[in-house]
Amino acid sequence: MPRPPKKFGRKPGGPRKPTGAPHNRSRPDGPPPKRRAAPAGRPAEPREGDRLQKVLAAAGIASRRECEQLITEGRIQVDGEIVSELGARVNRASQEIRIDGEPLPRPKLQYFAVHKPTGVVSTARDPAGRPRVIDLLPPGVGRMFNVGRLDLASEGLIIVTNDGELANQLTHPSHGVEKIYEVQVAGVPEPDVLAQVKRGVHLSEGFVHAVDVRVKGRKKGSTILEMVLDEGRNREIRRLLARLGHKVQRLTRIAVGPVRLGEMPRGAVRALTPEEVRKLRIAAAEGPKPEREDSRPAVRRPPRPGGPPRKAGANIGKVRPPARAVKKPVKPLDAEPVRRIIGEDAPPPSRPKPAQGNAGPPRRPGGPGKRPGGGPGKRPGRGPARGPGKGPGGPKRSGR
Incomplete structure (x- = not known):
């Protein structure tokens, strides 16, 4: 037996629902219900330390x-x-x-200078089992930290210490501790290339540049540069110079702040003097050096045609007026959309009109109803017109 259709609407005599106000399931009067308090427990420990x-x-x-x-x-x-x-x-x-x-005994702070040879990794752990910088330290020194890193093919000075605070200050770019490198590159960099090294280039990590660079010497087919950096990114010097067309053949770090490599042989280790440690702390506390004026590429405008040359610093202190907004034509709302047809259904391109220079001689104006070159009913350059229904083979047969 089919079900009777459901009736909608209020029951006769029942209360009528007020209209004009949204339905609210919360209490109309009184304060909102209080949320259940979280169970009391031990407060969370701070994430510091x-x-x-x-x-x-x-x-x-x-x-x-x-x-x-x-x-x-x-x-x-x-x-x-x-x-x-x-x-x-x-x-x-x-x-x-x-x-x-x-x-708990406080460990004695120790500071070492290590001449890292090529083929030695700077990481604390190496899954391949290659020799590490910390393996060159004396036995029993405890846990130590490397101040910065050098890639496998590079050599030079690395400071190793158990002073974690100083190690972080020396490596963080916000403190701007300068490192000096001796770099042998292929070819002879031109002066504009050296200027570009100081201005900087864009790599995948962002804009990088050297604080200073100068030619230290030359060898057969190569040049020895001395570069100063205040930050250390992954293979920054090699990628920077390769971007400018000069491959790095040898890279040696010769100084970290006031500490110099000197005549230390490869693989040698020495303890830093108290004076060197004091100067390291001063260098880390001074912060980054002010940015050089030539560290960013300058945009030079061409001289104004027919006008006097621009003076240096003429626009300093001037406020540039805001650019005017370009008003684009507004398309009416009732405009019919233009439909583009591509592919085989597209119409053939229109025949281009001849240019003015290639136009032929003007046509002779003919009289009304007359064609040039013949009388009425005659076409130029042809015989008399055929009559209707007659072709070259005689009258046209019907299709019976």
């Missing part, structure tokens, strides 16, 4: 895995409280850390 197991391993207590075991066993105290969570973070400079009740 380093992980506790990392700090313990950096102090030379044990490996990081063994330090994690010390934490889970409840043998570590931070500010008098036992910490057994591996995710805890601590501030080594402001918090007191104890192991089995004994204060």
Whole structure:
């Protein structure tokens, strides 16, 4: 049996729903309902500082895995409280850390200068098992940090230290600590090429340039340059010079701030003097040097035709008026859209009109109803017109 159709509308005699106001399921009167409060628990720890197991391993207590075991066993105290969570973070400079009740010994800050040879990697870990810079250090120095890197084919000075704060200042480009490189390139760079090195070029990471560059010497078929950089990107010097048409044949870093490579042999290690460490801290605290005027490419305008030459600095302090907006013609709304037809359905191109210079002689004006070159009913250059229905073979047969 089919179902009766559903009736819409209010029931007779029932309350009528008010119109003109949106339906609101919330309470019409009184304050809004309060949200359920989050369950009370331990507040989240700040994300500042380093992980506790990392700090313990950096102090030379044990490996990081063994330090994690010390934490889970409840043998570590931070500010008098036992910490057994591996995710805890601590501030080594402001918090007191104890192991089995004994204060954590602060490591002695050490600073080394290493002459990295070619074929030695600057990373702390190498899956290929190649020799590393930290392998050249004396045994038992603990966890150390490289100040900057050199690629596998480059050599020169690398500073290694366990002073993480100073290492970060020396490597971060915001501090602008200058590094000096001795670069041997193929060919003889012209003066405009050296000027372009200082002005800079655009690479995939952005705009790069050298603080200074000068010719230090020449060899057969090559030139030795001395370049100064205040930042260190991946293979920056090699890519910068290759962009300008000069391949780098040899690259040696000879200075990091006030510390010089000097006559150190390849693979040698020496401890920095207190005076060198003091100068390094001063160089890192000074910040970046002011940008040179010629570090960015200058745009030179051509001289005005028929006018006096422009004076240098004539536009300094002048405010340029805003450019006028170009009004484009507005297409009417009722305009019929233009339909373009392409492919085989497109109409053939119209025959081009002859140019004015190639136009033939003007036609002779003929009289009304007359064709030039013949009388009425005659076509020029042809015989008499055929009559209707008669062709060259006689009268046309019907289609019966």
